[in-house]
Amino acid sequence: MTFEMPKFLRGFRAILYKEFIVMFRDRTTLFFMFFPPLLQIIAFGFALDNDVKHMAMAVYNEDRTTESRQLVDAFVNTQTFRVVKEVNSLDELETMVRRGKAYVGLDIPPDYTRKLHAGQKADVEVLIDGSSSTTALQALNTALGVAFQRSVNILLGETNRRELPVEIRPQVLYNPSMRAPNFFVPGVIGTALQIATVFAAAMSIVRERERGTLENLLVSPMTRWGLMLGKLVPYLCVCMVMALFLFTILRWVFLVPIHGSLIMLVVAAFLYIFALLSLGLVISTKAQSQNEALQMSMTIMLPSIFFSGFIFPRETMPWIFYALSMILPATYFIELMRAIILRGAGFFEFWRHLLILAVMGGVLFSLCALRFKRKLA
Amino acid sequence: MPAETMIECDNLTKKFGDFTAVDHVTFSVKKQDIFGFLGPNGSGKSTVIRMLCGILEPSEGTASIAGQDVVHETDAIKGSIGYMSQRFSLYDELTANENLQFYARLYGLRGQAMKQRRDELITLTHLEPYVDRRAGLLSGGWKQRLAMACALVHKPSVLFLDEPTAGIDPVARRELWDLLFELSSAGMTLFVTTHYMDEAERCTHVGYIHMSKLIVCGAPDDLKQLPVVNPPGTKRLDVTCDHVTVALRAVRKLKGIRAATVFGQSMHLLLDEAVPEQSIRDTLSEVGIHEVDIRPIAASLEDVFVILTRQHAGGQS
Numbered sequence: 243m244t245f246e247m248p249k250f251l252r253g254f255r256a257i258l259y260k261e262f263i264v265m266f267r268d269r270t271t272l273f274f275m276f277f278p279p280l281l282q283i284i285a286f287g288f289a290l291d292n293d294v295k296h297m298a299m300a301v302y303n304e305d306r307t308t309e310s311r312q313l314v315d316a317f318v319n320t321q322t323f324r325v326v327k328e329v330n331s332l333d334e335l336e337t338m339v340r341r342g343k344a345y346v347g348l349d350i351p352p353d354y355t356r357k358l359h360a361g362q363k364a365d366v367e368v369l370i371d372g373s374s375s376t377t378a379l380q381a382l383n384t385a386l387g388v389a390f391q392r393s394v395n396i397l398l399g400e401t402n403r404r405e406l407p408v409e410i411r412p413q414v415l416y417n418p419s420m421r422a423p424n425f426f427v428p429g430v431i432g433t434a435l436q437i438a439t440v441f442a443a444a445m446s447i448v449r450e451r452e453r454g455t456l457e458n459l460l461v462s463p464m465t466r467w468g469l470m471l472g473k474l475v476p477y478l479c480v481c482m483v484m485a486l487f488l489f490t491i492l493r494w495v496f497l498v499p500i501h502g503s504l505i506m507l508v509v510a511a512f513l514y515i516f517a518l519l520s521l522g523l524v525i526s527t528k529a530q531s532q533n534e535a536l537q538m539s540m541t542i543m544l545p546s547i548f549f550s551g552f553i554f555p556r557e558t559m560p561w562i563f564y565a566l567s568m569i570l571p572a573t574y575f576i577e578l579m580r581a582i583i584l585r586g587a588g589f590f591e592f593w594r595h596l597l598i599l600a601v602m603g604g605v606l607f608s609l610c611a612l613r614f615k616r617k618l619a
Numbered sequence: 620m621p622a623e624t625m626i627e628c629d630n631l632t633k634k635f636g637d638f639t640a641v642d643h644v645t646f647s648v649k650k651q652d653i654f655g656f657l658g659p660n661g662s663g664k665s666t667v668i669r670m671l672c673g674i675l676e677p678s679e680g681t682a683s684i685a686g687q688d689v690v691h692e693t694d695a696i697k698g699s700i701g702y703m704s705q706r707f708s709l710y711d712e713l714t715a716n717e718n719l720q721f722y723a724r725l726y727g728l729r730g731q732a733m734k735q736r737r738d739e740l741i742t743l744t745h746l747e748p749y750v751d752r753r754a755g756l757l758s759g760g761w762k763q764r765l766a767m768a769c770a771l772v773h774k775p776s777v778l779f780l781d782e783p784t785a786g787i788d789p790v791a792r793r794e795l796w797d798l799l800f801e802l803s804s805a806g807m808t809l810f811v812t813t814h815y816m817d818e819a820e821r822c823t824h825v826g827y828i829h830m831s832k833l834i835v836c837g838a839p840d841d842l843k844q845l846p847v848v849n850p851p852g853t854k855r856l857d858v859t860c861d862h863v864t865v866a867l868r869a870v871r872k873l874k875g876i877r878a879a880t881v882f883g884q885s886m887h888l889l890l891d892e893a894v895p896e897q898s899i900r901d902t903l904s905e906v907g908i909h910e911v912d913i914r915p916i917a918a919s920l921e922d923v924f925v926i927l928t929r930q931h932a933g934g935q936s
Contacts, residue, residue: 256724260710260717267712299750454706458769462725463697616693618675 253464257472279434286430299323300344307355322384418487423496428579429552443522444535466614501586513599514575520606546572625808630680642831654824664812704824707766711755715870725772740768760791761881765914859885
């Protein structure tokens with residue numbers, strides 16, 4: 243090799259080699275880089291299915307006729323509910339819901355069939371546990387749907403019409419089956435990469451400080467740019483491998499189709515990881531101990547789990563959180579992931595996001611190098 | 620031809636907030652000197668080294684290495700100084716060989732030059748059997764040799780060693796000193812901090828720092844001749860006898876005894892010249908000690924430091 247390092251990168255090659263060796267020898271760090279993201283993608287991919295099925299339902303059927311039993315069956319047939327118990331009083335029904343034994347309580351009054359036959363309005367009471375908003379909303383919609391369906395069928399029979407006057411044919415683009423993994427897993431990759439990268443980078447310089455090796459680095463002619471780049475590149479390589487690994491899981495374990503360009507996916511991951519590692523290095527220049535680095539990383543990462551649009555849509559956030567989301571790299575990366583993977587968006591539609599990530603990375607990296615003092619405090 | 624001055628401090632001072640860690644320290648070290656820097660823990664030894672290495676900014680005063688200012692010409696001095704810090708600064712996950720290569724690369728060596736320098740240092744420090752062992756698994760003595768080799772990769776003209784022998788077995792200690800003499804005779808200037816008086820005796824020059832102030836500085840033999848150490852009209856005696864603690868108590872009551880300290884099986888006395896040896900023998904036989912061996916001795920470096928520390932503390936209160 244005859245390539246000469248530019249002067250401002252003095253020490254880069256030494257740090258680079260050393261970091262690579264240390265990384266592969268220090269299995270604990272490597273494990274803690276790979277394990278949490280893996281756990282996260284699996285947990286979110288399998289468990290975070292917000293399409294709730296077979297909710298526990300208690301039934302108080304005061305009518306006990308064929309018609310009332312058909313109504314209960316109609317509820318069960320939606321697959322949203324399953325009957326856990328038939329109770330004998332309204333009190334018992336309420337108790338079931340309050341104790342959490344049932345999400346939903348169905349009360350069919352004694353005059354249900356009589357009113358139905360008499361052409362009167364038959365009231366059916368549905369108690370819903372509102373303490374969990376997603377399930378409550380789904381229970382409510384399904385219950386209303388059941389009632390609506392029954393009403394429409396009765397009306398159709400009375401008017402001798404076979405079809406509904408208006409029918410809406412919804413077409414959900416990009417995630418037609420509304421599968422939860424399709425929505426969550428691309429976002430999970432964003433948060434999973436974040437944990438591994440920020441922690442690892444935040445520890446790197448603090449560890450040298452704690453061990454006392456930093457002093458010798460400072461005495462040497464190494465430059466801060468050389469140090470930072472030497473620290474960053476090995477992690478960048480490992481994290482890119484991890485990103486590809488996560489994309490593989492997304493495609494082949496969770497069967498999420500990737501509609502967009504793989505190259506763009508990789509470029510997005512590269513810019514994102516670069517920005518996050520730089521952020522970690524900024525923390526590392528500030529923290530005096532590994533503990534402090536850990537706490538600072540947590541403080542910075544928590545908002546991005548809530549405000550990046552990973553779980554809650556950004557559009558409905560109060561302006562302050564929306565503004566906060568604008569400065570989080572995760573926000574742009576998650577939007578990019580959903581756009582590329584689900585919608586097959588191309589470079590020209592999303593170059594702004596890539597540019598923003600690149601600028602964030604550049605600024606953060608400069609910041610960590612400039613913040614780093616070649617003197618002890 | 621007078622030797623070149625390699626290290627120069629002029630009123631070097633470091634304050635951390637209200638605390639003055641190093642208080643107007645002035646001294647100089649010539650080429651090929653082995654300068655021993657002594658003082659209790661927390662007296663400011665490491666702080667001085669860090670300032671001389673350009674990694675800590677002095678609050679006041681100036682310092683230079685081979686004529687180059689440590690603050691304004693930091694980059695220029697980096698090539699001429701080697702630094703072995705108190706904690707050895709090795710990477711435990713790397714082997715001895717990899718640690719050496721790391722430091723060699725850090726100083727810009729590469730390819731054949733790097734390998735050649737590495738082999739030279741391995742030979743110099745006799746590290747051959749351990750080149751492929753992880754630094755974390757080396758014993759204290761071998762860690763110290765490796766750290767030493769790492770500090771020497773770029774052939775510095777001044778080498779700073781911060782307590783290089785703390786916690787090291789006596790054999791390793793002696794071998795390190797042999798190596799230091801070897802380096803010094805090859806033209807290197809050495810700056811060593813230590814707690815051991817026997818190490819101080821081996822230095823060509825010593826400085827003693829107490830409560831952030833440099834109390835004394837000079838060649839060991841010159842320091843032992845200082846009038847304050849040997850007040851006019853006094854002499855030093857070594858008294859060897861049985862039951863030395865009993866003897867010490869008895870002797871201390873004797874008129875004209877200025878100081879008495881136990882050294883193993885004997886005691887060192889500083890006493891008025893007028894006190895005859897016979898009165899010591901008489902005093903000791905009164906407490907039942909009859910076999911007594913008395914001979915004159917010179918002051919040791921420890922005596923020097925004890926006396927000067929007491930004087931300094933007295934002057935402060």
